[in-house]
Amino acid sequence: MHRTLPLPQWKGSAVAVGPPDTRAGAWAGAPSSIWTEDGIYLAYRVRLPVGEGRGIANVIAHSTDGVAFTTVAEVGKDRFDAESLERPALVRTPEGRWRLYVSAATPGTKHWRVELLEADDPAGLPHAPARTVLAGDESTGVKDPVLLRTADGTWHLWASCHPLESWDEADRMSTWYATSPDGVAWRWQGVALAGRAGRWDARGVRVSSVLADGDTLLAAYDGRATAAENWEERTGVARGGRAGDGRFTPLVAAEREPLSSPHPPGGLRYLSVVALPGGGHRVYYEATRADGAHELRTEYLTPAVSHLD
Template sequence: MSIGTQELSLPRWEDSIVVVEPPGAEPGAWAGAPSVVEADGYVYLAYRLRLPIGEGRGISNVIARSRDGVTFDVVATVDKDRFGAESLERPALTRTPQGRWRLYVSAATPGTKHWRVDLLEAATVEGLATATPRTVLAGDDSAGVKDPVLHHDEHGWHLWASVHPLESWDDADRMTTEYATSPDGVHWTWRGTALAARPGRWDARGVRVSSVSVDGDTIVATYDGRATAGENWEERTGVARGTRLPDGSFGALTAADDQPLGSPHAPNGLRYLSQVTMPDGTRRTYFEATREDGAHDLRMEHAG
């Protein structure tokens, strides 16, 4: 998600702690894919719980609330069955300028590699648990859409989403990040590719923007990348930058040449980074990362 005007920075593993444990202790059991918002003196953390393939995959999206950004209480949960989905992926939590809450849910179409994004909206966070979903990013037979990142400013709504080609089953793990704009956060117009894979680099197989920071006409993004199909689900995190165009939209992002950030535990996944600035000016950085047994924790680093 957008964190306003503070530039994004990558966390230090040694300074991070676990805030949500996975629902199992084996590869494919994950707590993570966080999306975080600060509002009314609370940190609101939306995340995905997942079991291994054959045992349920992405079983639910959870929203939890915390005063300190460390200890959370669950306030709403939505399960995959509400969406007729085979799996749920990263939720995107945001609050509209009118104070309403929205949760953008990535839902997998059963028996396919297709994804779509549904929207839940309510006056309160708790109300998202019973809100009626409506599809806002449908994808089509040629592409699946998931994992949106949102930003709102005086020019309207902006969205960066992971798009997967569906022409070939074996290539459906490839991904680009596509950019869209909207007057209301519901009806979207695609504007083009924001970030693409780089042949021969650590992100050669696919890229997915995970968070953005906007400062005037400058945008800084973190993104997940992988070099091969075998690194699917174990992406690492890099940084990309871009600028605003004269019409108020954003142009393509340029990836930095830095080495990506990964977990110290093989296969080194560290992805879905999301940051929030607290009222006292300190920063909380949340991310999903591989632990020693192969499961994924949802971790947080606190920085001044």
């Protein structure tokens, strides 16, 4: 029997990080999480409403229990001369180095690019020199990378790409796939996942987490049907082929209603999955609260309840 990714149940979840205030448009979320020998490290985005700063910072935090986090470092948007920051990707290399891939918005445009910081430890990331690793171009914005390194040493990346030919249509998105020998120089391989006409994910899709299950890749992804659902995406599930292919197809289970917050308009997005040594998983995700703000929530899922088949 094939498995899918560990998926949030909502019941039993806890708030890991609250938003900076209680207004709609104030968010803590877009998490990227990894397990190490001394606990879980979490990178996430802090955002204020449009007109008041938008994505003001990426924060790196540490926890021994996966729920209560202590801030280790913070990187502000001014570090990149950016109008806003979106989802970071936190990675530890086989050599023990730490990397933060930062999604930065070019001021006065709908363009996004990805910058890389690298240091010996998480606390050193804000002081590391930045280098652009996914530049995008005048027709495409690139952000929200998800990374996976396979046993053969190949780095795999899935990023959200936005067409920029029309200002009003720039919210549309698909996920593109790239490979690299070192996680720095990337070669695009094509579209990995696109929206489906007439479905809940028609307007755009964004891969948010990728795990390998033997030779199969499994992905969680954010989707929305219309431009009005921007910022309130919901979560679906997709399956890929071998890691060298990188493309995904939504699962039959994804034809059901996607995962959503119980609070309208139901945003539940940016699912990040951590496999734990005991066989269970801890998941992190951004979700809409009753007051319209977004918070970063977490759940521990035992192997018995971790998977929707």
